[in-house]
Amino acid sequence: MNLEIILRSGLSTGTILIFAAIGEILTELSGIQNLGVEGMMLVGAMAAFKTSLATGNPWIGLLVGVAAGGLLSLAHAVVTIHFQADQVVSGLSLTFLGTGLALVLGEGLTGQNAPLIPNFTIPLLSQIPWVGRVFFSDLNLLVYIGYLFIPIAWWYIYKTRPGLHLRAVGEKPAAADSLGVSVYGTRYLYTFIGGCLAGLAGSSISIAISPGWYSSQTTSGQGWIAVALVIFAQWNPLRAALGGYLFGMLRRFMLDLQGPMILFGAPNPFFYNHNLAFFLQMAPFLLTIIALVLGSASSRRQRIGAPAALGVPYVRGERD
Amino acid sequence: MSLPFHLQVEKRLEDPPRWLPVATSVGAIVLAFLISGIILLLIGGDPVKTFQYFYNAAFGSWGALSDVIVKATPLLLIGLGCGIAFRMKLWNIGAEGQFFIGAFCASLVPLVPLMNMETTPRAVVLLVMALFGMIGGALYGFIPGFLKAKFNVSEIISTLMLNYVAVYWNNYWIYSTFSDAGFQMTKMFPKSAWLPRLADLAQQNRAFSGITLHLGVVFGLVAAVILTHIINHSRWGYEITLIGDNPKAAEYAGIDIKRNIILVFMLSGALAGLAGMSEVSGVVHRLQERISTNYGFSGVIVAWLAKLNPLATILVSFLFGALIVAGREIQPSGLYFLIQGTILFLVISSDVLLRYRIRFVRTSSEAA
Numbered sequence: 001m002n003l004e005i006i007l008r009s010g011l012s013t014g015t016i017l018i019f020a021a022i023g024e025i026l027t028e029l030s031g032i033q034n035l036g037v038e039g040m041m042l043v044g045a046m047a048a049f050k051t052s053l054a055t056g057n058p059w060i061g062l063l064v065g066v067a068a069g070g071l072l073s074l075a076h077a078v079v080t081i082h083f084q085a086d087q088v089v090s091g092l093s094l095t096f097l098g099t100g101l102a103l104v105l106g107e108g109l110t111g112q113n114a115p116l117i118p119n120f121t122i123p124l125l126s127q128i129p130w131v132g133r134v135f136f137s138d139l140n141l142l143v144y145i146g147y148l149f150i151p152i153a154w155w156y157i158y159k160t161r162p163g164l165h166l167r168a169v170g171e172k173p174a175a176a177d178s179l180g181v182s183v184y185g186t187r188y189l190y191t192f193i194g195g196c197l198a199g200l201a202g203s204s205i206s207i208a209i210s211p212g213w214y215s216s217q218t219t220s221g222q223g224w225i226a227v228a229l230v231i232f233a234q235w236n237p238l239r240a241a242l243g244g245y246l247f248g249m250l251r252r253f254m255l256d257l258q259g260p261m262i263l264f265g266a267p268n269p270f271f272y273n274h275n276l277a278f279f280l281q282m283a284p285f286l287l288t289i290i291a292l293v294l295g296s297a298s299s300r301r302q303r304i305g306a307p308a309a310l311g312v313p314y315v316r317g318e319r320d
Numbered sequence: 321m322s323l324p325f326h327l328q329v330e331k332r333l334e335d336p337p338r339w340l341p342v343a344t345s346v347g348a349i350v351l352a353f354l355i356s357g358i359i360l361l362l363i364g365g366d367p368v369k370t371f372q373y374f375y376n377a378a379f380g381s382w383g384a385l386s387d388v389i390v391k392a393t394p395l396l397l398i399g400l401g402c403g404i405a406f407r408m409k410l411w412n413i414g415a416e417g418q419f420f421i422g423a424f425c426a427s428l429v430p431l432v433p434l435m436n437m438e439t440t441p442r443a444v445v446l447l448v449m450a451l452f453g454m455i456g457g458a459l460y461g462f463i464p465g466f467l468k469a470k471f472n473v474s475e476i477i478s479t480l481m482l483n484y485v486a487v488y489w490n491n492y493w494i495y496s497t498f499s500d501a502g503f504q505m506t507k508m509f510p511k512s513a514w515l516p517r518l519a520d521l522a523q524q525n526r527a528f529s530g531i532t533l534h535l536g537v538v539f540g541l542v543a544a545v546i547l548t549h550i551i552n553h554s555r556w557g558y559e560i561t562l563i564g565d566n567p568k569a570a571e572y573a574g575i576d577i578k579r580n581i582i583l584v585f586m587l588s589g590a591l592a593g594l595a596g597m598s599e600v601s602g603v604v605h606r607l608q609e610r611i612s613t614n615y616g617f618s619g620v621i622v623a624w625l626a627k628l629n630p631l632a633t634i635l636v637s638f639l640f641g642a643l644i645v646a647g648r649e650i651q652p653s654g655l656y657f658l659i660q661g662t663i664l665f666l667v668i669s670s671d672v673l674l675r676y677r678i679r680f681v682r683t684s685s686e687a688a
Binding site for chain 1: 359363411413467471472473474476477478480481482484485488489491492495496617620621624654655656657658659660661662664665668669671672675
């Protein structure tokens, strides 16, 4: 077990969660809850892998993966914004739809090798002692894009005018509407952006960070963990980033626990009884629940949390 | 360009006609098959042949029909459980996990064994197994219910996470303590732990030979009748519906919402747990990794498509049983999910027709 390996693995796999979670944060801040992240990620992963395989260019694959996630999210947008359908049920059906589409269109992709988005070492920064070696050398390009994306998302949401409009639409749509901000337009836009980011998260699995197409196992529930991360992060991209990286590290740590014969000076039970590993595999999901319990307790104390109009359809001229 | 009429969408002030919800559900299913057919056509398949194959695989013979009912049984129980929770706007997406834990607890009876499997009458064994399944599912449903009532933890996330936990929990036991000679399954249950099948009557009536239909479906039908009664004729049913429709009014009326959240979650879990028992005792006769064809999630769709009505759930689960039976025979395998997702999407979109009416309005000459 090696701290550097765990850290670097956390940075890589955490990036996937962070793209998806920040996308969902943007969507939810506009007042739309989209639980279809898992489905959109899977479609994104499939589309990116298939396109990269067909064109030989992973960047075109990435673009198509992002677009596929975005397109799928529009189905949710139409149904929840215009038809005012229940957002929970619509999000769930989006997951089914996405899974179905990805499995049908992804027939025969398993076991193929598509061109991948490369790893990269950043000059100069990688020369910094220890930090350079861990954070800036030989990581996937998308991991670095993640580094940049997190502060930009935070700045956009809290420090810019469009960000203010976004939050207004999620908190008090009627007030935003009366000030001339288009509620429907804003919600469509950020549902679409959330879908694109889920597509990006899926693509960064299949053609970058843990490459390959393994049908529904490709995402293996990470979309749901991203949704949980949003609540844990209290809709703040910086907290989402912290949570995402920590979660990635934790997963790697659980995996590494099974390796050594001696663990913390005692015989390692996970080494001698491989079946105990099932309890290690449970741990991330149990920890997500515990994080939610802690998160919801603290958010109640500080009176911050979900956008006030989250999940509530907006009809002009109707009182809530 | 000017048309002699235009479409006008307006809110319905009165209740929609009674036939409309049925019509929209049926329309959604038909449309879902059409769309899936088009997608099949686009990827180079033959939709007509596929759907013919679908039909034959599901209804082509008595054996196939019995298979459909066998597959519909867990869907019915889970759909009922989800339906009662959804009535209260409790999103129990954890039926899959409650199903696994129910199957596990029921399996403890013959595997440990908790009673003498040779001498105890079969009816007693089966009753105890059913009880264990229900208790297991109820306890597993208690967790998200408690977390929701006490800490306001989103039940969607907690139930989903608990699904994964339940699968790993089961795997631990079937890979270790209860493993049959190192295989990833337990040994076969003794006959006294098997739910009776129609095939058992083959000696009296040759027509029943090979028919796998088992008693579990009766559990589902009885549960549907009881739930209908609870919803329509009991105080508790009224409370559940009121909390779902208007939690504020329910609170003012002095209804204990937190208590109901936990109770309804436990009922929902108990039904899923009973489905798990019915599956291990009636179909596979052992505990193994693959006992569910995504029943937990399909149950969500079944409940919604049935508009949370227990009796309608019987019909819808039958349809979805047919989808599963046919789906395992056709390629590509994802088609089953695709049709499910499309159906659900169309159903929730069509709900707009229940709340709004669309009218053709003649455009007056001066406006044109």
